[in-house]
Amino acid sequence: MALAVGCRARPGKARDNKTGSWRVFKPIFDHEKCSKCGMCKTLCPEGCVHEDAEGLFNPDYSYCKGCGICAVECPKEAITMKLEEK
Amino acid sequence: MAEKTCELFDCGHRACGGCGAALAARLVTKAAGKDSIFVSSTGCMEVFSTPYPETAWKVPWIHSLFENAAAVASGIEAALKKQGRKEKIVIMAGDGATFDIGMICISGAFERGHDFTYICYDNEAYMNTGIQRSGATPYDASTTTSPAGKCSFGNKRPKKDMPAILAAHGAPYVATTSIAYPADLLQKVEKAIATPGPSYVQVHAPCCTGWGFEGEQTIAIAKLAIETGLWVNYEMIDGKITKVKKVVRKPVEEYLKTQKRFRHLFKPIRQDAEIAAIQAIADKNAEKYGIDIKLNKKE
Ligand SMILES: Cc1ncc(C[n+]2csc(CCOP(=O)(O)OP(=O)(O)O)c2C)c(N)n1
Ligand code: SF4
Ligand code: SF4
Ligand code: SF4
Ligand SMILES: [Mg+2]
Numbered sequence: 330m331a332l333a334v335g336c337r338a339r340p341g342k343a344r345d346n347k348t349g350s351w352r353v354f355k356p357i358f359d360h361e362k363c364s365k366c367g368m369c370k371t372l373c374p375e376g377c378v379h380e381d382a383e384g385l386f387n388p389d390y391s392y393c394k395g396c397g398i399c400a401v402e403c404p405k406e407a408i409t410m411k412l413e414e415k
Numbered sequence: 416m417a418e419k420t421c422e423l424f425d426c427g428h429r430a431c432g433g434c435g436a437a438l439a440a441r442l443v444t445k446a447a448g449k450d451s452i453f454v455s456s457t458g459c460m461e462v463f464s465t466p467y468p469e470t471a472w473k474v475p476w477i478h479s480l481f482e483n484a485a486a487v488a489s490g491i492e493a494a495l496k497k498q499g500r501k502e503k504i505v506i507m508a509g510d511g512a513t514f515d516i517g518m519i520c521i522s523g524a525f526e527r528g529h530d531f532t533y534i535c536y537d538n539e540a541y542m543n544t545g546i547q548r549s550g551a552t553p554y555d556a557s558t559t560t561s562p563a564g565k566c567s568f569g570n571k572r573p574k575k576d577m578p579a580i581l582a583a584h585g586a587p588y589v590a591t592t593s594i595a596y597p598a599d600l601l602q603k604v605e606k607a608i609a610t611p612g613p614s615y616v617q618v619h620a621p622c623c624t625g626w627g628f629e630g631e632q633t634i635a636i637a638k639l640a641i642e643t644g645l646w647v648n649y650e651m652i653d654g655k656i657t658k659v660k661k662v663v664r665k666p667v668e669e670y671l672k673t674q675k676r677f678r679h680l681f682k683p684i685r686q687d688a689e690i691a692a693i694q695a696i697a698d699k700n701a702e703k704y705g706i707d708i709k710l711n712k713k714e
Contacts, residue, residue: 343429
């Protein structure tokens with residue numbers, strides 16, 4: 330691999346690395362229980378939880394590593410971790 | 416101005432699932448905003464965010480050596496000043512880089528009074544190289560260079576008081592915070608960046624791999640550190656403590672029990688004297704910083 334001058338890289342190029350493949354447990358978001366507090370989005374170490382136009386929160390499974398922080402911290406217990414079938 | 420929506424530390428980085436330092440990077444970049452330049456010392460964050468040719472950073476970012484992030488940041492600050500540029504310089508360095516090997520460069524930079532913000536993400540050991548103790552490792556934590564066993568209860572020395580050392584340099588703004596309190600973290604980083612001169616923010620960032628707990632517990636454990644008084648969130652302006660997070664304190668063992676690095680204090684037999692020594696550290700913190708909320712006992 331040729332190195333760029335200063336080993337520079339395109340900003341955010343890490344997105345090419347789809348860390349969702351690391352996952353063992355998958356967070357399932359129950360929108361019925363959700364109070365839209367946004368805690369899951371704030372605390373996700375991947376920054377992969379997004380709010381859609383209706384204010385609903387969903388993880389981007391391409392990057393979610395299944396760490397379970399969102400499920401433990403959700404005040405409404407709206408997120409459950411399920412063993413992922415692959 | 417802080418940007419609350421745009422992620423400047425993006426997905427695809429290779430931190431362990433549940434990594435406290437990765438969350439710290441996300442929050443700090445949010446507070447710093449896009450007109451900032453980051454400097455990282457060698458360590459977990461540098462490694463997991465920038466395996467060439469990938470980078471999770473969407474702000475200009477430079478890797479220094481393990482020991483000289485403060486010197487590299489000093490040079491950038493001097494150059495920008497000369498050019499009349501206004502970008503903010505933020506250092507993101509581990510506790511090993513900060514408390515130990517970087518000390519000379521940090522002391523020099525704070526003495527010269529460069530306008531930058533030094534963030535230490537404190538995971539309390541050298542994690543990137545396999546969990547060796549640092550000056551930030553707490554008393555009795557087992558690491559690969561302070562292993563608990565027949566002859567030892569783990570790390571023998573107390574955690575170094577780095578914020579006090581930098582306050583003694585005349586730093587106008589020094590604060591401690593934790594990933595468990597994102598609003599506090601964002602506010603302190605914004606304030607540190609807005610303060611002219613060298614400022615320091617130390618962020619408690621639990622490490623599931625190095626401390627030995629499940630990644631889902633990262634925030635819960637960071638909260639317990641504060642609730643037991645083993646970590647204190649405070650703010651120092653011109654060397655005076657101006658703000659402290661108060662708590663209804665829990666016994667330290669509630670924190671210790673959650674992590675394998677302290678397992679030897681409970682198994683094979685409970686080490687009451689050692690647990691009492693750690694409780695004494697929390698009690699001393701509580702007194703020094705005045706963190707206790709006194710509950711009125713109802714009869
Ligand atoms: C001069 C020098 N000595 C040793 C190393 C090897 N090394 C790389 S990272 C690291 C530890 C980093 O610890 P810390 O700053 O706490 O960051 P963490 O990995 O815990 O996030 C060490 C010892 C190095 N890169 N340079
Ligand atoms: S933390 Fe829970 S309640 Fe809050 S937005 Fe996320 S899913 Fe909804
Ligand atoms: S499981 Fe972890 S990585 Fe996945 S969305 Fe929740 S907090 Fe983010
Ligand atoms: S070893 Fe610790 S600090 Fe390093 S990436 Fe893993 S969880 Fe984060
Ligand atoms: Mg460290």
